[in-house]
Amino acid sequence: MLAHISVKNFAVVKQIGVDVAHGLTVITGETGAGKSIAIDALSLCLGDRADAASVRKGAEKAEVVVHFDISKVPLAKAWLEDNELLQEDAPHECFIRRLVSKEGRSKAFINGVAVSLNQLKSLGQYLVSIHGQNAHYQLLKPDNQRKLLDSFAGHKEQLTNVTVAYESLRKKQQLLKQLLSAQQQRNDRKNLLEYQVEELDNYSIGEDEFAQLELEHKRLSNSQTLLEQAQISFYQLYEGEDFNALSAIQTSVDNLSELQEHDPTLSPIVDMLNEAAIQVEEAAQEIRHYCDQLEIDPMKLQQVEQRYAEAMELARKHHVKPEDLYTTHMQLADEYAELLKDENSLDELTKECEKVRKEYEVSAAKLHESRKQSAQVLAKKIESHVKDMNMAHAKIFIDVDYDESASPTPHGNDNILIKVTTNPGQPADALDKVVSGGELSRIGLAIQVITSSGNQIPTMIFDEVDTGISGPTASIVGRLLRKLGEASQVVCVTHLPQVAAHGHNQVFVTKLTDGDSTETKMLKLTDNERVNEIARLLAGDKLTDTAIANAKDLLKL
Incomplete structure (x- = not known):
């Protein structure tokens, strides 16, 4: 679980330090204040590439330090132990530090030991799952729909069998191609x-x-x-x-x-x-x-x-x-x-290719059946969630079509397509042909919540995934995120008061300027401060009694 993040001279941040509690933490603030900076800084510690532009103007270097409590993250602890990075005196803690110089050079450390970006990414996959602002648009890509279904299905064995069979077939076909190309010679x-x-x-x-x-x-x-x-x-x-x-x-x-x-x-x-x-x-x-x-x-x-x-x-x-x-x-x-042996080898290799091709087809067929079964379950779950988000007539289908004529691939021969109909009598079709931006956001959020609830990653971060949602739907989304936060740690950057009101904790991001320089601050809000911030989100910069009353009403969870 993410315990603390400290940022120095990163973008417009001079210095901030934020403790992150369990449950749903919402981050709000004025437009352009830098609500996503903490997430950008965290991404840096998880292996994102850095450049000189991320260093605050006038500073020599930017520094980000992230503290994780890994007492309930066995996969992360095992990774640290395998890489000889586990602290013997504090085995339940992990510190990641990232430095970026004004020239763009970067250094990374895990528990004080210099590491590579690949190592950061490798460890990060067990610590944090980040869902960006445009994550729902990735749903429009068939490859991402396939990955989504496979992640939900959890059929690693079937996927591995297909991949192994594909690699074996690819190597034999490559060798056969080489032999055939030199056959005349x-x-x-x-x-x-x-x-x-x-x-x-x-x-x-x-x-x-x-x-x-x-x-x-x-x-x-x-x-x-x-x-x-x-x-x-x-x-x-x-x-x-x-x-x-x-x-x-x-x-x-x-x-x-x-x-x-x-x-x-x-x-x-x-x-x-x-x-x-x-x-x-x-x-x-x-x-x-x-x-x-x-x-x-x-x-x-x-x-x-x-x-x-x-x-x-x-x-x-x-x-x-x-x-x-x-x-x-x-x-x-x-x-x-x-x-003469080569001629015999050519015949034998041709037979071996046919044999491995059949093995691949058997594995791909088993993967296909698993995907079909999981697709029905996932479709029903997504449909249930989006109906709760004011899409009462929505119906979700996930087509899994096996293409026998397609060339083998490492992930099988299935064409996977998420289809939806949002109105009675309307035929189901691909997402990009049916849903609006707001509807796509709701479907995407539903999918993220469904897939996130089943994984072992302790911290989930949602960066304005509620874009395009408002009114009663926003309140439903807030309840959904709060429910998810009750089981794990969730951080959500939002501009919606209905979502912010459902947070267990709230952080306010503000931007200060003296005319010559700008600085971003992050403040953990008290109960009274939360009322004013929710009212600001409802009414704008000018607080009214009505807005404050509505904010108090929203906070009665």
């Missing part, structure tokens, strides 16, 4: 890859095949020379009749073996020659085996040359080195497989 790429992969599949080169192929090509191309040179080497090492390396070594071994008896230092040399003889003999046998295995096969050479040439041609086509053909083949095959 993917098809072209897939067709190219299909040809390339098939060609490489047919060639089917192994991972290290080209290196081996290159070696074999060289061997087969030089097989005759290799055989001839190998045979000569074998002859020279082992089989030459006139001379061969093995015979020469063995002869040296025999000669030196006889001499080592005379000189033992020759023994290591004899051993080395014996090892050499063994190595030469083994090498000769390996050469013989090599010659036996070496093929001179023109047909195989032709086959190798053909495969080698194909590898070189494929490498040229793909702009890679021949030894990288295998890696290129694998990469293209993987890309081709992914594109």
Whole structure:
């Protein structure tokens, strides 16, 4: 509940401080005195944007401090606790402070801690509900009529289900759109890859095949020379009749073996020659085996040359080195497989979109049914209230039409329209086509009272919502606001004596000027002062005995 508001150097206010009591507090005053300034200042503490024009002329900065008692506002207390802004020594109190410099810079504080405007707005939604002078004109907008009905119905679960289904559908449709937009490009790429992969599949080169192929090509191309040179080497090492390396070594071994008896230092040399003889003999046998295995096969050479040439041609086509053909083949095959997966994904995503679309439609249909039921109840409540406000023949209808052809939205596919007829025999139609300004004010006020009475916000502020109302209707509106004030805290800025008379408390706003500057003051009225103020509202600036008598009569609640 709002306990106190203090304002310094804001607009034409130099300094005011107002305690706000429980019940209905009415704010009255002369035209242009600044009756709405306190509400504007409060709005500033609830996150409204500030500008340099809000700073009183000649002042360095404007300051607004608002004190709330949150002992019976669990949502606000929970928010403060979650944001680590709850005062441990005074957990039932909350102070909001807003500073605006003459340059337009702004600072905000909650319980002495600097916060952002978004945080102010987030906390403010649990503390105060403000209904402005033109709030009833918002009723003419279909979106606001839908929000009004949803707020009254309280079907958060159905709304959440629709929103979740819509978001899921939107994301899948967006992904599907992206896939479809690139489909031709993917098809072209897939067709190219299909040809390339098939060609490489047919060639089917192994991972290290080209290196081996290159070696074999060289061997087969030089097989005759290799055989001839190998045979000569074998002859020279082992089989030459006139001379061969093995015979020469063995002869040296025999000669030196006889001499080592005379000189033992020759023994290591004899051993080395014996090892050499063994190595030469083994090498000769390996050469013989090599010659036996070496093929001179023109047909195989032709086959190798053909495969080698194909590898070189494929490498040229793909702009890679021949030894990288295998890696290129694998990469293209993987890309081709992914594109095939995309095609499958496209089909699957299309099916998923249809599935989520049906889920959305089911959720939207449930929301539609809830809205239809709530619309009947709300219409009856509004009708009952406006009949009490001198609209005896008014009938209210709320149409809830489900549009199957409409694109999905986060709030369903319902077209909601408040319709009214104010005279017997007159067909019901949209508000802007039937009601006058005063009638719209009464309907708007009825709706605000109905919706406000069901919420958990402790303080409701009405800023001249009684515009266009007068006479007996004004008295009915006053009784309605007083009844609402008995259950919670209500502040109403009004110019109607019939409304002001129903207040539990009354604040008078006056404007003082010395010719050079202007200052606004707010004064809490005593019972006698209330009589004079109500009389002023009835008769104007000149008080008469009749006006005072009428004021006393109005105050007999």
